[in-house]
Amino acid sequence: MARRDLTVERPQPKTRYRVLAHNSHVLKDWQELVRQRRQAAVDLWDHIAATPTTPVGARYLPLKGDQAHFHYEGQDLRQWQYEVDNRARVKVAVGASFVLITSVSLGHPKANE
C-alpha cells in the first residue's frame, strides 16, 4: 500500500479582498519591499487583504487632500497609506472587492521627522 502524503501546507488566512498592483512598476517595487522587509510586507498584505478600511494606529491611515482618492477604472477609490517604517510606505486604493497597491516608496524626504 502506498504511503499517504503527510505534508502539512501552511494555513492561509481568510481574505476578503483580492490584492492587485497598479502596474508592473508597482509590482517591482513591491517585490523589492518583500526582499528588504519580508515580515512587514506579510503583515501589510494580511491586513489589506482582510480589513483594508481598518486603521492601524498611525501606521495605516486614510489620506487627505489630493491624496484622498485614486482614480481607477472610472471610480474614485479611497486611498490609504501603510507606513512600514521611516523609509518605506505603501499606498493602496480600496475597491468593493479588491485592494489596489498604487505605489510603493522606499526612501525619506529630508524634511521627514
Place this chain on the structure above:
Amino acid sequence: MPVAERTLTEFLQHSGRVLPEVERGEVVLRRRDGDSLVLISQSHWEALAKSFTAVAEAARDLESRCQCPPAPRTGEFALSWLSLLSEQEQRECLRELSQALVAALADGKFESLVNTLAQWRATALATWDDAQKPTGYWEGAPLDVERP
C-alpha cells in the same frame, strides 16, 4: 519655573506634600512601569484650554481677514513635514488642526486631534513620494499580488 517631579508612589503615600506643588503648576508623576502622568489642577487645565482655543481662533480669524500676500517664511516649519504639502493643503491642514484642537480642548478627548495630525503627516509624505516617481510610473495594467 521647572516642572516638579515626583514618583507615583510618593503621591499615593504622601499626597498632602505633593498637592501644594500642584497649586503652583503641573507635577510629573513618574511610574516604574508605564508613561509618566501629569497632575494638573482643574483651574490650570481650564486656563490652558482657554488659551489654546484663543490662539487657534485668532489664527483662523487672521487668515480669513488678511488680504496681504503671504509673508516670507523666516524659519523652519514647526511641523517639518508641512512644507511637503502644497500651499493650499498647508492652509487646509492648519484649519483642520485648529478645529480639532478646539474640539479636543472642549471635550478633553484628544484622539481626533492625534488622528488628524497623523493623517496629514501621512498625506505630506505621500505627496513627496509621488513627486519622486519617474515618468510612466502610473501607466500599465494591474497585476495580482500573492501573499509573500
